[in-house]
Amino acid sequence: MGRLSVNLCGIELDNPVIPASGTFGYGYEYAELFDINCLGTFSFKGTTKDPRFGNPTPRIAECTAGMINAVGLQNPGVEQVIAHELPELKKCFHKPVMANVSGFSVEDYAYTCQKLDKEEQVGWLEVNVSCPNVHGGGMSFGTDPKAAAEVTAAVKKVTTKPVIVKLSPNVTDVVSIAKACEDAGADGISLINTMLGMRFDLRTRKPIIANKMGGFSGPAIFPVALRMVYQVAQSVNVPVVGMGGVSSAEDVIEMMTAGASAVEVGAANLVNPYICKQIIDDLPRVMDEYRINTLSELTGGAF
Amino acid sequence: MKQSYFKIVENTALTDNVYKMVLQGDTSAITAPGQFVNIRLDGLYLRRPISVCDVQGDLLTLIYKTVGKGTKQMSQMTSGKLDVLTGLGNGYDLTDSGEKPVLLGGGVGVPPMYLLAKQLISQGKQVQVVLGFNTAAEVFYEEAFKALGAEVTVTTVDGSYGVKGFVTDVLEGLEYTYFYTCGPEPMLKAVYKASRTSGQMSFEKRMGCGFGACMGCSCKTITGYKRICKEGPVLKKEEILWED
Numbered sequence: 001m002g003r004l005s006v007n008l009c010g011i012e013l014d015n016p017v018i019p020a021s022g023t024f025g026y027g028y029e030y031a032e033l034f035d036i037n038c039l040g041t042f043s044f045k046g047t048t049k050d051p052r053f054g055n056p057t058p059r060i061a062e063c064t065a066g067m068i069n070a071v072g073l074q075n076p077g078v079e080q081v082i083a084h085e086l087p088e089l090k091k092c093f094h095k096p097v098m099a100n101v102s103g104f105s106v107e108d109y110a111y112t113c114q115k116l117d118k119e120e121q122v123g124w125l126e127v128n129v130s131c132p133n134v135h136g137g138g139m140s141f142g143t144d145p146k147a148a149a150e151v152t153a154a155v156k157k158v159t160t161k162p163v164i165v166k167l168s169p170n171v172t173d174v175v176s177i178a179k180a181c182e183d184a185g186a187d188g189i190s191l192i193n194t195m196l197g198m199r200f201d202l203r204t205r206k207p208i209i210a211n212k213m214g215g216f217s218g219p220a221i222f223p224v225a226l227r228m229v230y231q232v233a234q235s236v237n238v239p240v241v242g243m244g245g246v247s248s249a250e251d252v253i254e255m256m257t258a259g260a261s262a263v264e265v266g267a268a269n270l271v272n273p274y275i276c277k278q279i280i281d282d283l284p285r286v287m288d289e290y291r292i293n294t295l296s297e298l299t300g301g302a303f
Numbered sequence: 304m305k306q307s308y309f310k311i312v313e314n315t316a317l318t319d320n321v322y323k324m325v326l327q328g329d330t331s332a333i334t335a336p337g338q339f340v341n342i343r344l345d346g347l348y349l350r351r352p353i354s355v356c357d358v359q360g361d362l363l364t365l366i367y368k369t370v371g372k373g374t375k376q377m378s379q380m381t382s383g384k385l386d387v388l389t390g391l392g393n394g395y396d397l398t399d400s401g402e403k404p405v406l407l408g409g410g411v412g413v414p415p416m417y418l419l420a421k422q423l424i425s426q427g428k429q430v431q432v433v434l435g436f437n438t439a440a441e442v443f444y445e446e447a448f449k450a451l452g453a454e455v456t457v458t459t460v461d462g463s464y465g466v467k468g469f470v471t472d473v474l475e476g477l478e479y480t481y482f483y484t485c486g487p488e489p490m491l492k493a494v495y496k497a498s499r500t501s502g503q504m505s506f507e508k509r510m511g512c513g514f515g516a517c518m519g520c521s522c523k524t525i526t527g528y529k530r531i532c533k534e535g536p537v538l539k540k541e542e543i544l545w546e547d
């Protein structure tokens with residue numbers, strides 16, 4: 001085990017750095033820029049049962065220290081992902097990958113997860129019950145402990161690989177939802193998805209985003225993410241993957257101190273496509289600065 | 304695509320709100336006219352996509368309009384270095400131009416026509432350029448296109464300079480083998496309807512990353528979903544699906 005390595009649900013990662021779903025496609029745009037095998041793993045673009053175009057444009061708005069997106073889970077659907085995207089991904093990434101799954105019904109989630117579970121390269125299933133950008137699905141499963149538990153149980157029943165449930169920050173009591181998922185069999189919890197936000201165009205006096213609201217991400221939400229990871233990690237016995245505004249090696253260390261076993265990096269990839277590689281390269285230096293021997297010793301150190 | 308630092312060599316106003324910035328750096332990733340670069344600016348989160356006007360050796364010319372915080376900030380820079388992603392987007396395909404193509408640029412859709420005109424002329428094509436503006440005070444780069452050897456017509460909506468009307472009013476009277484265009488969407492639609500040949504149009508959308516990762520700028524086309532930043536910004540006339 002190296003200084004940077006961590007264990008996530010029984011699978012060892014060379015380092016805890018994981019590009020977050022929706023900011024890294026299926027890997028190949030970034031593979032043009034650097035060898036993406038330096039990553040711990042990455043969570044690929046949110047996949048649904050059927051192909052989706054997603055929301056109308058504009059889908060993006062800028063904010064102070066962040067951005068809003070309302071892409072709406074554009075993806076080619078699970079059949080195409082298995083037939084085309086995964087074989088392409090395999091050419092540039094040789095480690096277990098995290099399959100991110102969304103749905104509009106409990107059956108959708110189970111169907112898509114069951115298919116992806118059979119794919120050799122899939123290491124974990126990250127079940128997104130927290131997408132704020134789709135109607136009648138996504139986040140509605142992640143704002144109610146019962147619904148989140150139902151999705152978790154249905155997915156667990158038809159899969160063999162570790163199931164990590166990705167939670168929304170747009171709730172009053174994230175701990176109760178995390179606990180419900182754990183009780184339903186979740187092998188891990190990841191959080192936070194984006195925070196529901198808005199921007200207006202002063203010229204048109206209308207929302208910038210065509211879907212009106214969208215998911216706010218970026219450095220501005222980092223403190224909120226830390227708080228929620230801290231709350232959840234203390235309350236569950238399964239590993240927590242922390243994300244939300246992480247943009248530097250220091251942020252990774254802070255997120256692990258809050259209780260995360262691994263860390264996802266989202267919006268920062270879109271601004272600096274090399275950020276994950278730079279964070280990984282920078283970690284040993286920052287660890288030395290703070291006298292940290294191994295990253296895995298950090299997790300939960302603040303409780 | 305390449306990320307590198309460029310030195311600001313020049314940044315001058317061409318009109319009240321249109322600026323020309325010349326940068327010096329590694330331009331090797333820029334392979335076609337109509338591509339764009341994505342610039343990181345201090346204090347602003349997302350990069351700003353700006354189309355390439357010209358490339359000459361290690362000099363990159365950008366012409367941009369001050370429309371928001373980012374471009375206003377850019378307009379005030381006189382020196383220093385910029386973090387730039389280069390070689391983004393597909394750019395124009397020159398192979399179908401024929402002998403006598405017409406290039407139609409509207410407002411800040413004019414700049415990408417410059418490198419395109421230059422390259423077509425160097426291939427021996429007879430290039431006709433129609434530049435559309437609202438009013439005389441907005442006109443820029445007419446002389447630059449003339450210096451390349453293009454036949455240039457300028458239109459203004461209010462008739463204060465050149466031909467009164469829209470670029471399509473001039474297009475109707477021209478003989479051409481193919482068209483290339485860039486400008487505001489209403490203009491693109493008008494060119495789409497008025498054009499008598501095949502052609503290519505460059506689109507603009509709010510982008511997240513600019514390199515195909517976030518799906519922020521997707522559009523529907525006859526040949527499937529495309530990302531304006533990656534499979535665009537240039538689409539062929541035959542594949543365009545107007546959304547409304």
